[in-house]
Amino acid sequence: MVFVVMLGLDLGTGSVKAAIVDSDATILSRASKKYPIASPLAGWAESDPMDWLSAAEEAVSQAVQLGPERPTTIGFSGQMHGVVLTDAALTPLRPAILWADTRSAAEARQMNEDLGPAEMARLGSGAVAGFAATTLAWLHRHEPAVMAKARYILQPKDWLRATLGGKVGTEPSDASGTLLCDVASGQWSEKAMEWTGIRPESLPNIRPSHEHSGEVTVAGLTLASAYGGADTACAILGLGLEVGDGFVAVGSGAQIVALMDEPRLDPSLATHTFSTVGDKGSHWYRIGAVQNAGLALEPALAMLASSLEEAHDALSEGVLSTDPMFVPYLSGERTPFMDPGLRGSWHGISLGTTRKMIVRSVLEGVAQAVALGERAVSESGGLMPEILPLIGGGSTNPAFRQLLADCTNRPLASVEGGDAAVIGAALLGAGATSNPHRLEHSFVTHPRTAEAELLSSRREKMLRLIATLR
Structure with a gap:
C-alpha cells in the first residue's frame, strides 16, 4: 500500500471518535467527543443528528491539530x-431512533409472525426492537405524517457522510443490519419493504464500502471519502481478521463474532448474520449480540452499594458451587433468547450466603451470558479460531479474563482492539478492504478444567431458571 495519512471517523452511540491513521494501520493521533442520548419515554433511545455533526467537527479538528500530518482521505x-429520517435537503425530520430503543417490541413480534423464520433468516436475524425495519413500522403506525414527508431513510453514519458533502448511499455491512436487506444477495428485500410500508426510493443505493463517495468537508478540510462500514464490520477490518477468525468483545454489551465465506443463515434466529465491509456478497459474519454485559453489571453492583474493585476482589477467591446465581438480563436479551421481556434476578440465597458471594455472582452472571452467546454462535455454524481474541473493557482485569475463559472453555487472547473500528474506517477511506497489519495478542488466558466443569453445570442451572422465569 502506498504510504498515506488517513482519517477515520467512528460515530458511536454516545460519542464520536476521530483518528489520524497511517498506511501501517498505526494511529498517529486521536480525539473523541461525547453527545447526549435522550429517553423521553421509558425504553426510548434517541439522538439529535445535529449533535453528531458538531461533535464530529470538534473531534476531527482536535485529531488534526494533534497529528503530525494532514489526512487526504476519510x-x-x-x-x-x-434510523434517520430526512427531507430532500438531508434535514432530519425528527430525532434519530437508535439501536437501543425498545418501543417497537410489538412490531418485532408481528414481523416475526407475519414473515416467518425462513424469511427472517434471509434478512439475517429474527426481528428485534430497535432495528430499522421494526422502528419504521412503529413510525408508520404512530407518526404517519413524518413518514409521509421522509425523502431518505438513512443509517447514522450514512447521514453524517452525506451531510458533510458526500453522496447519499449505504453499503453492505450497514444495509445487512436493517432487516430490510437479503444478506446473501446484498439487495433490498421487496418483502421486507412491503411489510414495513416504506417506499423503495426512500432507501439509498447499496454501494461497495470502499467505493469513492464524493468529497466531504469537515473541520475546514476537504477530503476524498468512501461509504464506510458498520462499527463491528469496521472493527473486523481494523483487527486484520480473515475468514475463519473471530473475536469476543466485552463492554456495555458483548459481541461474539465468527467470520464466514458463505452466508450460512441461522434458522434458529438466536444469532445475527451480517455482511462484512467490501463488495456485495464478499464475506459475512455470525454475531451473538449480548446486551447485558457492563449494561447489567454497573446497576447490579450499584444495588449492592458495591464497586468493580470489590467484585474483582471477591472473584479472586473463585466461584463456589454454593454461590447464588445471578440472572443478568436486566433489559431483556438478544442472543440467544431474542426476548425483550426477560428480567434479572438472584437465586439460591441462603443463611450461609455472604456479601462476597453475592457480589461475585454478578460477575459470574455476566460471564455466563457471554458464554451462552458464544455457544449460540458455535452451534449455529460460526466456526472460530482455537485461540479467540478478547477485546474491550472486559478484557482488562485478570480475574474476570480467567472467568470468561473458564465459562466459555476457550483460550482467550488479549488484544488491544479499542480503536479497531476507527482504524477500519480509515482504511476504507483509502480504498482498502484488508489489513495486513493484524493486531497481535500479548498473552493467552487458558481455561481451567475443574472450574470450567463447575461453571458449565451452573450455566445449565441458570438456563433452567430462565426457562421458569419466561
Missing part, C-alpha cells in the same frame, strides 16, 4: 440499526 464507521 472513511466512516457507525453504530448499526438506527
Whole structure:
C-alpha cells in the first residue's frame, strides 16, 4: 500500500471518535467527543443528528491539530440499526431512533409472525426492537405524517457522510443490519419493504464500502471519502481478521463474532448474520449480540452499594458451587433468547450466603451470558479460531479474563482492539478492504478444567431458571 495519512471517523452511540491513521494501520493521533442520548419515554433511545455533526467537527479538528500530518482521505464507521429520517435537503425530520430503543417490541413480534423464520433468516436475524425495519413500522403506525414527508431513510453514519458533502448511499455491512436487506444477495428485500410500508426510493443505493463517495468537508478540510462500514464490520477490518477468525468483545454489551465465506443463515434466529465491509456478497459474519454485559453489571453492583474493585476482589477467591446465581438480563436479551421481556434476578440465597458471594455472582452472571452467546454462535455454524481474541473493557482485569475463559472453555487472547473500528474506517477511506497489519495478542488466558466443569453445570442451572422465569 502506498504510504498515506488517513482519517477515520467512528460515530458511536454516545460519542464520536476521530483518528489520524497511517498506511501501517498505526494511529498517529486521536480525539473523541461525547453527545447526549435522550429517553423521553421509558425504553426510548434517541439522538439529535445535529449533535453528531458538531461533535464530529470538534473531534476531527482536535485529531488534526494533534497529528503530525494532514489526512487526504476519510472513511466512516457507525453504530448499526438506527434510523434517520430526512427531507430532500438531508434535514432530519425528527430525532434519530437508535439501536437501543425498545418501543417497537410489538412490531418485532408481528414481523416475526407475519414473515416467518425462513424469511427472517434471509434478512439475517429474527426481528428485534430497535432495528430499522421494526422502528419504521412503529413510525408508520404512530407518526404517519413524518413518514409521509421522509425523502431518505438513512443509517447514522450514512447521514453524517452525506451531510458533510458526500453522496447519499449505504453499503453492505450497514444495509445487512436493517432487516430490510437479503444478506446473501446484498439487495433490498421487496418483502421486507412491503411489510414495513416504506417506499423503495426512500432507501439509498447499496454501494461497495470502499467505493469513492464524493468529497466531504469537515473541520475546514476537504477530503476524498468512501461509504464506510458498520462499527463491528469496521472493527473486523481494523483487527486484520480473515475468514475463519473471530473475536469476543466485552463492554456495555458483548459481541461474539465468527467470520464466514458463505452466508450460512441461522434458522434458529438466536444469532445475527451480517455482511462484512467490501463488495456485495464478499464475506459475512455470525454475531451473538449480548446486551447485558457492563449494561447489567454497573446497576447490579450499584444495588449492592458495591464497586468493580470489590467484585474483582471477591472473584479472586473463585466461584463456589454454593454461590447464588445471578440472572443478568436486566433489559431483556438478544442472543440467544431474542426476548425483550426477560428480567434479572438472584437465586439460591441462603443463611450461609455472604456479601462476597453475592457480589461475585454478578460477575459470574455476566460471564455466563457471554458464554451462552458464544455457544449460540458455535452451534449455529460460526466456526472460530482455537485461540479467540478478547477485546474491550472486559478484557482488562485478570480475574474476570480467567472467568470468561473458564465459562466459555476457550483460550482467550488479549488484544488491544479499542480503536479497531476507527482504524477500519480509515482504511476504507483509502480504498482498502484488508489489513495486513493484524493486531497481535500479548498473552493467552487458558481455561481451567475443574472450574470450567463447575461453571458449565451452573450455566445449565441458570438456563433452567430462565426457562421458569419466561
